[in-house]
Amino acid sequence: QLQLQESGPTLVKPSETLSLTCTVSGDSISTTSFYWGWIRQSPGKGLEWIGSLYYRGSASHFGGGSYYNPSLQSRVTISVDTSRNQFSLKVTSVSATDTAVYSCVRHSGDTLSNPFEVWGQGTMVTVSS
Amino acid sequence: SYVLTQPPSLSVAPGQTATITCGGDNLGKKRVHWYQQKAGQAPVLVIYYDFDRPSGIPERFSGSNSGNTATLTISSVDAGDEADFYCQVWDTSRDHPVFGGGTKLTVL
Secondary structure: OOEEEEEOOOEEOOOOOEEEEEEEEOOOOOOOOOEEEEEEEOOOOOEEEEEEEEOEOEOOOOOOOEEEOOOOHHHEEEEEEOOOOEEEEEEOOOOHHHOEEEEEEEEOOOOOOOOEEEEOOOEEEEEOO | OOOOEOOOEEEEOOOOOEEEEEEOOOHHHOOOEEEEEOOOOOOEEEEEOOOEOOOOOOOOEEEEEEOOEEEEEEOOOOHHHOEEEEEEEEEOOOOEEEEOOOEEEEEO
């Protein structure tokens, strides 16, 4: 059974970089054809897609395998470590508005527009000095 | 970007039918997905591509989409259905997914 588990610091100072990792069990990022991504939910607010990536060897999709929410694109990087079956999120220059529950997800297929079929439990990250 | 509008809350008596709406411009031309998020839990995909159900989702959950409104219908609701429900589509103009603001379903 596929499981996703987020990990990383729960407190980040303003202007610093938020870094989270998603560990995948029950499936292999490098041998299966799915998009993997991140979604966040600010306290009391709705869901916001951060970005997703697709890994299939050296194949490239949408300009290199990663795709981001235009509102966050300048500060976000999603990368993959196939040796550990993990993918990661970095958000630079964070502020209080980046305080949220961050969840890693797997899309239902190999198209970016596929729905989010599997979700991690989510991890709360607070931006505060 | 594309905007999806949901009523903030809906209250339904046990055994009745809950109808949760999601509005958007020409929404019927898009494919809508629905997620259920119970308190303290991760969201779960309950309807995809307007009306398909993932395995394990009860037949009590159904979806439709036409005109400017998509609808998630839950028949014979019980206390276990209390949750926040979110609709989601792919915004073709900006090439990214967007979510509705969510509807909190309360079973009286």
